[in-house]
Amino acid sequence: MGRKPCCSKEGLNRGAWSAIEDQILIDYIKTNGEGKWGNIPKKAGLKRCGKSCRLRWLNYLRPDIKRGNISQEEEDLIIRLHKLLGNRWSLIAGRIPGRTDNEIKNYWNSTLGKKVKAEQAKQSKDELEKGKIQPLAETPQSTALRTKASKCSTCLVTQEAYKAEIINADLVHEARLESPKSGGTVLSTTSEEAHSVNSALEFDIGELLASDISESEFWNYCQVNKNSMEEGESSGVARNMWLSSDQHLQFSEEMLTDWIRDDI
DNA sequence: AACTCGGTCAACCGCCCAAAA
DNA sequence: ATTTTGGGCGGTTGACCGAGT
Secondary structure, eight states: OOOOOSOOOTTOOOSSOOHHHHHHHHHHHHHHOSOOGGGHHHHHTOSSOHHHHHHHIIIIIOTTOOOSOOOHHHHHHHHHHHHHHOSOHHHHHHTSTTOOHHHHHHHIIIIIHHHHHHHHHHHHHHHHHTTOSOOGGGOGGGGTOOOOOOOOTTOEEEHHHHHHHHHOTTTOSSEEEOOGGGTSOSEEEOOHHHHHOOOSOEEEHHHHHHHTOOHHHHHHHHHHHHHTSOTTTHHHHHHHHHHHHTTTOOOOHHHHHTTSTTTO
16 A cells, blocks of 8 residues: 655765766756656666755756845845745745745845844834834734744635634634735634634635735625624724735725724 | 854755645 | 655754854
């Protein structure tokens, strides 16, 4: 039963790839194409496991990989996408041509993450000094949303789950709502409880990310959601939507008026 | 010159899940 | 229906390098 193992790990090379190994892999893929990584070591005569071949090709040898420093535009995009998607490096990389998930992850961990953190700290400090904002712990909004996203390429997000995420404090683990127009995701969640909620209306995040839905479609979703709210809940949802969309969505005044009447 | 330290990045690890058998 | 694997992912490691002392 099951599949045969792709390769034995014994007797395989590890560590840095040599130029000769690189050339063997390039030649093989030029002739046979990508995929079937498990077969490559045997067929190409490489003493590497299939996983290692795949990684080497995708992160280094692929012809469409962009070399050189990350530009300012790319950096801005990475920051925006990270804000939207969290540590979902492959998704971020998918939207930055020529850059690999590994490269972006490394860049974030070594440079960008610290930079963003420092800027945020400075911004908070400035605003605090100007009296624009209350200290975080005292701000009622600070508990509204946590925006850490996690791996959810296959997770299903339900309307009910979304409600649960936003409204029920016990279930608010991670939720986000962003504009597809801004190049981000619509909604993601990792709440186990929320996942277990049944609903007829399900959204596959992977599909949504790939489908590039329009803002009006997105807004329709919000309207449907809103209409299913109990009295008194919609304002809370609206607030959270507003908070989460503040920097990314360009909702019109009319759109928002109905939602944020009392709560902000 | 020798050493330490911190940053960078390629490569590996371990997990998850869809697909194959 | 069940077991097993391959592929894909994010997290982590460790080699390497340059700056500072």
